[in-house]
Amino acid sequence: MAGIYVHIPFCRRRCNYCDFYFTTDRKLIEPFLAALKQELESKAPLLANERIDTIYFGGGTPSLLTFSQIRQTLDEITRLYDIESDVEITLEANPEDCSDEFWRTIHELEINRLSLGLQSFHDEKLNHLQRKHKAGKSFEVAEKAVTEVKNVSFDLIFGTEGETLELWQKDIEHALSFSPQHISPYSLTLEKGTPFFRMVERGKKHPPNNNLQEAMFLDAIATFKKNGYEHYEVSNFARPGFRSKHNVNCWKRHPYLGFGPGAHSFYHVAEKQFREANLKNIKHYIASPSKALDFKEELSDKEILNEQILLGLRQDCGLNMDVLKKRCKFAGSEPIERQSKLEELHSLNLITFTHKSICLTEKGFTLADSVAEELFV
Ligand code: SF4
Known part of the structure; x- marks a missing residue:
């Protein structure tokens, strides 16, 4: 079994802590999709003998794509790869994109797993992170998601400036009130090159408090377990039967191919194992995806x-x-x-x-x- 990861490198704006690769120049979406098609075609021989049981649209912000853009990409994947009938198809989404059209897209394209970037149910936290949505939207979308989709994951962040253990416990409580199938809590980290990093350097923001973050994480583990979630990987909790197939396959070192700028791949050729990654550069990628390789190495x-x-x-x-x-x-x-x-x-x-x-x-x-x-x- 093998997986396919598609990196959609577009965002409406930059969240100040984020070091994922993306651009806000959405005029590049169509040329990117044309290059993606080429890359899907050229790499297909690497998984010629494998059946695909997971497809993952990550980002960036995959929920920025329209119905027809996602459909075309899925059609292309289905044409080129051997897809299992019960394939897990995950799409990452930001709350501000969850319009009526978005929910139609999810149903009509049979996307069976939704990973929601809620991050918090509190305005002050969302403001600190410079997220686009407000707390009210987190509640509205969380409610809609769990009624519309059978397998929903919430991303939550803890350890933002001024956040107390009590505030984090409230976020956990709100998340649990919707009974999502999966929850991924992440501690806020200080990544070089981000606006948050520069603000800390200039003394305009405080760095995360590691001791408090540890207490928050241990509290989350205890509460999620008490509520029936399995702690199956460092930052991942699932109700029985709802572990992320895609991530589990990666951790078990099953092959996967990553598409798009910055995406990583792991595959076998004969007895040898390879890892490779694309350059984090959308312009190079659009010009020629096959030449936009950052590195390729055979593992010792x-x-x-x-x-x-x-x-x-x-x-x-x-x-x-x-x-x-x-x-x-x-x-x-x-x-x-x-x-x-x-x-x-x-x-x-x-x-x-x-x-x-x-x-x-x-x-x-x-x-x-x-x-x-x-x-x-
Ligand atoms: S956190 Fe998500 S939405 Fe925000 S800039 Fe990063 S990839 Fe984009």
Whole structure:
């Protein structure tokens, strides 16, 4: 099984914290779609022997596309790739785009999973983030989404300036009142090159408070679990049966192809594994998508092992002991039973052991990447 990711690199305006690749020049949408068609065609041989079980429209803002623009792209994917009958089709949407036409598009194109960028149900938080929509719109769209679509995910952000634990708990409460199938809470991070980063540098905004963010995250884990959600990856919670198939496939290192500027791909050719990424440049992409490659690399055995460690640990199934045994053999180090590093992580309450794997504790989830780095080859 394999996935297709389509990056729609357009936004109405910039949210100040965001470092995803996008442009606000919407005149480029049609030329972009023409280039996308070429790229879909030229990469199809890479997944010639695979069946596609997930298609993901991410961004940017996919909900800026019209019905016919999404339909044409889906038609092209269906023409070129071998699609499973129960394919998961996800579309990311911003609340301000959820018009009557948008809901018609979702139904008529049989988009069966919606990922909503709500971020908050409070105006002051949305203002801090410079999101376009207001809290009233978050409520209205959340309600409509869960009645119109069977599989809905809410994105929420925590740790904005001036936000208290109580305010975050209110956001969680509001989100849960709609019983979405999936929730992804993210801590606000300070990314270089963003307006937020520059404002912090100039002393006009405060950087996120890490201790408070950790408390908010632990609170979210406890509340979502209490309400029947499975914490199946660092920032992802789902009701049973509603994990994001697309993301799970990526974490399990199934192949996927990414299309559009900045998109990443992972695929196999014979016994070899490759990762590649497109340049984050819409003009180069439109001029020639096949020449707009940023990098392409064949993964070494060491890189494959480190990916397995990182991606395994991030999931609730944990890092399989067999991968760890392979790691110890590869590194010529002590057998895992005698690894003092593991004992140390365990004594710090960052990992637990099951008979088949090593899993992160709740505290471990707050430091997932650092714990993985400790175990890298
Ligand atoms: S957060 Fe989303 S809507 Fe805002 S600029 Fe980034 S990609 Fe666009």
